[in-house]
Structures are given as structure tokens and as C-alpha cells.
Amino acid sequence: MIEARGLSKVYGDKTAVGGVDFTVQAGQVTGFLGPNGAGKSTTMRMIMGLDTPTSGSVTVNGVPFTKHAAPLREVGALLDAKAVHTGRSAYNHLLAMAATHSIPKKRVSEVIEMTGLADVARKKVKGFSLGMGQRLGIAAALLGDPQTIILDEPVNGLDPEGVVWVRNLVKYLASEGRTVFLSSHLMSEMAVTADHLIVIGRGKIIADAPIKDIITGKGASRTRVRTDEPDQLMHLLAGTGVSIEAQDHELLEVKGLDPRQIARTALENHVMIYELTPLQASLEEAYMELTKDEVEYHSLITTGAPVPAQTGGK
Amino acid sequence: MSSTTLEPNPSGRRAQGGAAPQAGAPSGQAAHSAGGPVSPGPGPTFLRVLNSEFIKFRTLLSTLILLGSTMLVMVGFGALAAWSTGQFREQMASDPEAAAQMAAQGGDIAVSAPTSGIAFAQLILGSLGVLLMSSEFTTGMARSTFAAVPKRIPAFVAKFLVVVVVSFVLTGVSTLIAGLVSVPILDNYGLSLDLASSQSVKLLVVNSLYVAAVASIGMSLGSIIRNSAGGIMSLVGLFFVAPIAFQLIPGDFFEEARKYLPGNTVTPLTAVEHVDGNLEAWQAALVLGAWVVVPAVLAMVLLKKRDV
Numbered sequence: 001m002i003e004a005r006g007l008s009k010v011y012g013d014k015t016a017v018g019g020v021d022f023t024v025q026a027g028q029v030t031g032f033l034g035p036n037g038a039g040k041s042t043t044m045r046m047i048m049g050l051d052t053p054t055s056g057s058v059t060v061n062g063v064p065f066t067k068h069a070a071p072l073r074e075v076g077a078l079l080d081a082k083a084v085h086t087g088r089s090a091y092n093h094l095l096a097m098a099a100t101h102s103i104p105k106k107r108v109s110e111v112i113e114m115t116g117l118a119d120v121a122r123k124k125v126k127g128f129s130l131g132m133g134q135r136l137g138i139a140a141a142l143l144g145d146p147q148t149i150i151l152d153e154p155v156n157g158l159d160p161e162g163v164v165w166v167r168n169l170v171k172y173l174a175s176e177g178r179t180v181f182l183s184s185h186l187m188s189e190m191a192v193t194a195d196h197l198i199v200i201g202r203g204k205i206i207a208d209a210p211i212k213d214i215i216t217g218k219g220a221s222r223t224r225v226r227t228d229e230p231d232q233l234m235h236l237l238a239g240t241g242v243s244i245e246a247q248d249h250e251l252l253e254v255k256g257l258d259p260r261q262i263a264r265t266a267l268e269n270h271v272m273i274y275e276l277t278p279l280q281a282s283l284e285e286a287y288m289e290l291t292k293d294e295v296e297y298h299s300l301i302t303t304g305a306p307v308p309a310q311t312g313g314k
Numbered sequence: 315m316s317s318t319t320l321e322p323n324p325s326g327r328r329a330q331g332g333a334a335p336q337a338g339a340p341s342g343q344a345a346h347s348a349g350g351p352v353s354p355g356p357g358p359t360f361l362r363v364l365n366s367e368f369i370k371f372r373t374l375l376s377t378l379i380l381l382g383s384t385m386l387v388m389v390g391f392g393a394l395a396a397w398s399t400g401q402f403r404e405q406m407a408s409d410p411e412a413a414a415q416m417a418a419q420g421g422d423i424a425v426s427a428p429t430s431g432i433a434f435a436q437l438i439l440g441s442l443g444v445l446l447m448s449s450e451f452t453t454g455m456a457r458s459t460f461a462a463v464p465k466r467i468p469a470f471v472a473k474f475l476v477v478v479v480v481s482f483v484l485t486g487v488s489t490l491i492a493g494l495v496s497v498p499i500l501d502n503y504g505l506s507l508d509l510a511s512s513q514s515v516k517l518l519v520v521n522s523l524y525v526a527a528v529a530s531i532g533m534s535l536g537s538i539i540r541n542s543a544g545g546i547m548s549l550v551g552l553f554f555v556a557p558i559a560f561q562l563i564p565g566d567f568f569e570e571a572r573k574y575l576p577g578n579t580v581t582p583l584t585a586v587e588h589v590d591g592n593l594e595a596w597q598a599a600l601v602l603g604a605w606v607v608v609p610a611v612l613a614m615v616l617l618k619k620r621d622v
Contacts, residue, residue, distance in 0.1 A: 049464040050457055051621040066464035070357030083457040085449060092373035099366035100462040102356040
């Protein structure tokens, strides 16, 4: 379990993380979602004791990370795909890390096998692709067989097979009762991986809820209705808290009523409907809605002027 | 990319496979997740961190190349010095003026032949010291290092020990080999060099200690500056530029201050007898010691305080 209380980090006059409170529970995959520059990596570095919080605190299993007697066996982290000296081989990198905690060579070979690095383990990390670097980072995170696993953007640069592998791996780890904390700016990935979602924007927590609630919570569910008599149905359904949008010929999108109520009204008034589809907001939509005011860097699209679009960096 | 397995833990140390995730529940894992101060296993003791730093040291090809070139340079310069000493001796035999000059210098030039490559050894090993620490930060390795050893100081001290001991041993061994190579060359010119003489041993030990000190200063600089080029430039500035600059700037202050530069402590430390105006041997030892300790302490304080 990871607990952050009033955690903040200020660099000069720039607040990277502004007094956040959250709890990451064991036994589930918790996604940490936010646009670039939202404070995800800074928060994770503070959890790992690499950055000192300006104020507040964060603990892992009740104790600050730096106070654990065997930190690598307690928490494993992938903070940066290339937190490795690139002149060293993957095997020697893991061996050196393992040596600090008397982790046997057998375990080093195990994590190499597990992450599919066996063929390249003796080669210098310099030649690794981003995906292989990610796998090495995950191998390092699993080295101490830790109860808590923190992965910063683990699917960055992975091929589709690797993405599926990470997804299944984190779900498996969570099913064993471990705490899994996973950051990403890819909402689609979170939608299929995470059980719980913490959304951060400009250093503030915007949402902290089960993923289902986040999808259904924002912009109440809508229903798509196709009917022969759209005008009449619109008239019949209209009421307080109901909004109807005529999207196309014979196509309506109704907000504020559930499909059962719509069907009943139509039946009672002998209006034929030939499609009734409940629509769920995608996580993308929910996320955009949540973070629209919190994005650090908006893309500036200037018509005519040859100004390059400004996009977010890290 | 090679094939991947889904089994995160094929050893069966925990519940195996998705089908029966509860199978191993009553084992150690369950006890651990129940909370409680159960230690999950051995943590980072100093000896383990030292072992880790030694593994890191010996698994970088660039490090091994620098060590090899140090030895090569030391032995090469030792042989060259022996040869030129011999040439000088031959010249001297036919030139009474040169003979007088050599006699005035107090004689035994041959004894310093094995350590004549020291200036280069200190440059290479000092740079190695800088690189070993600065590369931690430039490559991002520091995040792995200090996540494994969050107290940070043990990792610094372990690396410091590795750098100091390796530099000392390498310089000592190189000096010895240079000596063994020099002896027959000198012998050819009728000069004798006794490697077991007290002055030979003193030169070997003092120079080895000195190079170890330079490497340690390099490592502290690398840790403080966190940048390879900046660290090496500072080191070169301290050992090669400052002594010359101090000599060129007129005034008593720089004349006096010059003696306290780390590069100028070797002469008083290896002098056969004390020269007026130079530091005493014990003073020089203290000065060099301070040059090692002060940057190291500063580096540790900053390392503990700063974000990685």
C-alpha cells in the first residue's frame, strides 16, 4: 500500500506536485493517469526516495521507502527505461543491483528469462531498443520479488506483443495480492489494464476512483435512438434534466433518460423506434473532460501563420 | 524480440499460475501481505554494497581500458626514463661538465625512473574517478543505484574505497613492473637500481598513495559536478593549470599558496632530505589528506541532500 499525504514538490517557482493525497491499495492495478508534465514521474521519484518532497510525506506499507531495511525486496520500480549505464550488459547491471541485497544469481537469471531478455542479456545495453530497455527496467523492478511494484510508463516503446505482456504481468502481480502502481498518459491502455484510476493534472489529483466510475461518472450515460418520427419523439421525451440532440435524419442522442424509459414512452405513444443503444463515455472522453483545464501544454494551432504547434515535452 | 513468458515467477516461490492463485496462500507471502514488520529478506549491508560497486567497476569495458592504458603508460615511461638516464650517463663519461652537474643533484637519478609516468597515471586515474561517479548521473544509473541503497552514503563510500584501492594497487604494481623493466636497461649502461632500497620503496608507496588520492578527488568532483566534462576540466585545472598559473602570477601569496596545491605535495613527501622553503613531509601529508577529505565530505553532504 502506498500512501501520500499532502505530498508536494516545488522547483523554484514551478509547482510540479501540489499537495496531493492518495492511497494505492494492494491487490489491484492502480493507474496513474495524466498528461505530460502533470507530475506523475516526480510523484513516483518521491515515493522511491530519489526526490525529497518539499512538504508532505509518502509511505510504502506504512514506512517511508528510505527507511525500509531491504528496499529492493519491498518496492521494485521502473522509473526510467534507461536507468542503466549503457556500457554494461543487462546481466551485469542486474547482478550489481542484486548484490546490494544478496539476491542470488539464480534470481537474476529468472527475471531475465521472465522478461524475454535471455538472448541479449550479455550484450551492452547501449544497443538496446527502447522496448528492450523497458524490459530490462521491468526485470530490475521484479528482482527483489517485491510486494509493491511501481512502473512509470512501462509500455512506452513496446511492440504490441510487449504491451499485452505487460498488461497480463501487472494483472497477475496484482492478483497475487501485490500493490501495482502504473503510470501512463495512454488512456486506452489504462482502460484495459487498471482497476482503479488516479488522474493527475498540473500537480493536482483530479479524480481518484474505480475505473468504472470514471467512465460512467462523467457526462451521464447517453442513449442513441433511431426512429421514424424524430420530431414527435423529441417532443414526447423533453423534460427537465433531459437533453436531446438531433444528430442526423432519424437519429437522436438522448441524455438524462435510460433506455427503458425511452422505450416505454415510445411504446405508449405508438412511435416506432428501430435502434436503442446505450452509449458509454469512453475513457478518452472522460479523461479529456477531466483534464481539459489541467493540461500543461495545449497544442496551439494557428490558422495561416506558420507557427509550429507547441506540444508537451517531458 | 524473443518469446515472452507470462509466468512472472517460474521458480514457484509464490502461488503458481493463474488457475490456482490461492494455492500457495499459507506460505510466507500471505504472512507478508498481512502487514506486520516481517523482513522480506536481507537488505543492503556495507559489504554487499561494496560487492555491488566492485561488480559495477569491473564490468565496464571503458574502465578496464583506462586501467590497462595506465599500466602501459607507467611501464613505457619507466623504460624511456631508464634509457634516457643511461644515455645521459654515457654523455657524462665524456663530458666532465655534465658529470659535475649530476653529482650536484645528489646522484641517484636512476631510482626515480620507475615512477616517471606518474603525471600521466594521475591524469588517467583521476579522470576515471570523475567518470565513475559522473556517469552514474549522466546515464541515469544513479536512479537504480540509489533506489537500491536509499541511504546513499554507503554507496558513495563503497565506490570511494574501490576507486582508492584499485588506483593504489594499480599504480604500485605498474611502478614495480616499470622498475623490473628499468633494471636491465640501466644495467646496460652500467647503472644499478635496487628496487628494494628504502628510497625505491618510498617512491613506490608515496606515488601510489598520491595517485589514489588524485582518483578520490576526481570521484568527489564527479559527484559534486555530476558532469563528466566539467569534472575532468576541474581536475585538470587543479592539477595542471593551477600550479603553472600560481607560478606565473607575481606576489608572495601565490608563491606560498602554490605549496599547498595537491599536485605539489609529492616532492616534499619523497625528498631524500628536507629542502628549505618546502613543506615538511608530515605537513605535505596533512595537506594531501585535507585535499582528499574535504571534497569527499562535501560530496557526501550534497549527495545526501540533493535529488537524484
